[in-house]
Amino acid sequence: MKIMNCPLNGPRNISEFVWGGDIKPMPDPATCSDRQWTDHLFIEDNIAGIVHEWWLHAPTNFWFVARRNTITDEILETMTVDRFFQQTAAGPAGEPA
Template structure:
């Protein structure tokens, strides 16, 4: 049995989860073309290796982010949406701070 750790509910059987696709930047719907919006909605990068994906724990209706290796199907980490975007924001701030100090 394959187990995934839900950030809210802990370790659960993988059958309780649904993958929502890659985490990617949302284009501005008021400014992007129909082709750009369609690509955002329907086109996945299909990366071989580590990817960040949206996952849903269906019994609790909890969305979260999982880092998964698509070559081995190993789930490397799971985190709440807030923790994921906080870590991305902190990393971007660190890069901006390092660039400003040079």
């Protein structure tokens, strides 16, 4: 059984979670083309390596961020959304490792 640590509920069976996609910059909806908006919504980069992803704990409807190695499928870290964006806003030195 694979376990994921939910920042709100602690360690839970992976079957309780839903993957929400890669975290990526959102284009400006007022100025982007239909193609750019469609790509943002439906196209994933499929990076081999460490990525930040949206995850949902379905029973509690709690969204959070996971740092995962896509090569080994290892979940390296989970964090609340506010913590992720606080670290990211801090700049290169403050970005999640």
